[in-house]
Amino acid sequence: MRNYTEVLKQVDDSSRVYLTRNGHGEYGILTMAEIDELDRCRAAYTLLSKLKKAEERADKDGWISADELEKELGVAD
Template sequence: MPVIKPISDLRNYTEVTGNVSYGNRVYLTKNGHGNITMIDMKELDDLEKELALYKFKYEMAIAEQSIRTEGTVSEDELAKELGVKL
């Protein structure tokens, strides 16, 4: 169950942060609308790692599709295009 509190409760910072734990965020509202979310740092790190993994998988899928539709270039063609000698 999410913890939703008005942002004015931050006056008692210790009490508000005491409600934050892994998997248990605190949502702060301003004038009845969502404004800020407090999240456990370990959970944030895990979410960022997961997001990076999804982005990587997405880019790999795009690259694989490109290989299927456009093919690849040979080592010699790549060297020529980059202007390097093998």
């Protein structure tokens, strides 16, 4: 890419720049703020997915008491 600086001037939160290979979209250039936001969204999605699976398992297999949880986590007295 010969006009690297000019391309980066076009990138902002409302205007992404796409790079193509053989006429097909291959890459997208994002701002660091957008990448940080994507990382936060991915982390939140992962957490919610795990919580949903845990809730489904608890509904199926039964919930444990707070004492059992502490014992399982190794924090029981």
